Amino acid sequence: AGPPKKRYSVTLLPGDGIGPEVISVAKDVLSLAASLEGIALQFEEMRVGGAAIDADGVPLPEETLSVARQSDAVLLGAIGGYKWDSNVRELKPETGLLKLRAGLGVFANLRPATVLPQLVDSSTLKREVAEGVDIMVVRELTGGIYFGNPRGFGKNDNGEDIGFNTEVYAASEIDRIAHIAFETARKRRGRLCSVDKANVLEASVLWRKRVTNVASEYPDVQLSHMYIDNAAMQLVRDPKQFDTIVTNNIFGDILSDEASMITGSIGMLPSASLGESGPGLFEPIHGSAPDIAGQDKANPLATVLSAAMLLRYGLGEENAAKRIENAVLETLDKGFRTGDIFSTGKVLVGCRRMGEEVLKSVDSQI
Amino acid sequence: AGPPKKRYSVTLLPGDGIGPEVISVAKDVLSLAASLEGIALQFEEMRVGGAAIDADGVPLPEETLSVARQSDAVLLGAIGGYKWDSNVRELKPETGLLKLRAGLGVFANLRPATVLPQLVDSSTLKREVAEGVDIMVVRELTGGIYFGNPRGFGKNDNGEDIGFNTEVYAASEIDRIAHIAFETARKRRGRLCSVDKANVLEASVLWRKRVTNVASEYPDVQLSHMYIDNAAMQLVRDPKQFDTIVTNNIFGDILSDEASMITGSIGMLPSASLGESGPGLFEPIHGSAPDIAGQDKANPLATVLSAAMLLRYGLGEENAAKRIENAVLETLDKGFRTGDIFSTGKVLVGCRRMGEEVLKSVDSQI
């Protein structure tokens, strides 16, 4: 195919638990898919989360952030583990992830929850309810109660201990995530549901108002509003009613995880976090699963599909992205399954072997 | 049976939408069950929510609160409707409900989510996942982000509009709900799961610490902790893993609604809200369903079962409570179903007729 036409740098952040295993698989798949499209990727591996706490004393070393910032895209495995659970906040793995998101300015978190025909029976929902579910949750990622000030511990007027956080949104923060959500809905089935708690919270009243304003620029997208408690119910009752969902940081955390479990295959689900400019952050939505770490049992497909999102949204390389997605579907069609998505009659494989099978499929695509 | 031995006063708050229909049924059932146990109930009906906004200009008239406070228990139908949705916060039906909860000091909201054998197929979850689910969500009801100050609208340093709320918990607020939760778990299967977001929020860190402290007084209860995003997933993945759940106001709002939908019969689910002293507040967990209001289609059983909770938790009248619960089960066994829980082969009935059938069953119990 001649010499590579394009070069990009990708920061790899394996993190903790099963992170290193799934990143190792995803890296190989990413490399191959890119090179078959004439793209050269240069990888740099850095520490984050518990791994960084242990080695560097902080969950996000400065060097990690600066390398990530200078690269074209960032692929993260997973962070966290029991070992660091009782650390103070500044020394929690999670704080490393939050600082990374803030440091990269990736305010828009796209979390697809799709039920693949091959895996519909993995869902705990009845087949007729789960079949065909295809939801995109657009979660605001760098604002709200995760980052709002004031926050901390103190005393109230009775001298009692209190703990407090601030849920706060500024108009521009809502507007920019709304634009991403409307653009996303427009490329999908044209329906956007904005989820809030505007019957109780002022932060949600402003959210609803701004989203409604932005809607006027997208006459082709049908906007609806739903309270978070109702949305949590409706996802269980009839998930197919949803196309694109936009919501704040904490509600998005909850709803996207619920939606992912409705698909029954959380080990399959990728995510993309994007900012105005600069590199995007791509990560599986599953956690670090410390109980199965290092045992070659993890499902690498969520990270492999995150690598596909990296190619599509991070580098604009649609063809290479499609190669990976097709290879994943083909590998599932051949019957290969890790333990989390195994069912009788299928071929049970480990993390590495699943990676090898995906590589074969990437390779064999014309 | 001679003259009634005991007298109690009950405030009825029909509210909006289907509220009046379901309260009317529940009142009759409550009266009959009580009188068969030698208890005389005196009812006073007051306005709240949209009905009060329209008639009195405020969602919780002073008189309603003072009558409620002086009674022995309060039974509420439902509040809210499209009509008042764009009102400012002070004039929203929801604000009336929040003021009622605060005014009665009912900080502990008990929300059972039980899959009845008769209704297991109403769940969208597979039979083997839904069968036998029996969860009690203990939600903190008068604190957290619902009531925290400061709250409101303002400008940030860039002169932009902001909306903000405060999530705040004091030690004593956490301790008292924890005690209720441990007591509840002790009377059930002895397992309590406390749900928070302690990996991100300081308010949750204090929550986890205080709940863990209180646990030492309940060595017979097994305490676990779970992050809210994981809990939202686990409810879908394997709801049977849960016995009693305790959580804050907003997470409880979301989780209890999700849990209720997992049972598939939200029209069946009651709730009890209790304080240190004074009358408890009892209400179905469903909303006001304005689209079917006044059509005799509503399922009155959630309110009827709330009346049973009123007898048990509000008045300490276990026998009368059991009468109602048994009558509801018997009525379902006979095959009567409102539209929301209807399936082929069953007898479709309206709200009033369902009430008549329950009355017959209450009456026929020895």
Ligand SMILES: CC(C)[C@H](C(=O)O)[C@@H](O)C(=O)O
């Ligand atoms: C690990 C945690 C801080 C994180 C979050 O709450 O955002 C995770 O749950 C997620 O959704 O990516």
Ligand SMILES: CC(C)[C@H](C(=O)O)[C@@H](O)C(=O)O
């Ligand atoms: C109507 C609303 C204010 C209320 C709440 O959020 O508490 C409702 O959703 C509930 O759960 O009782």
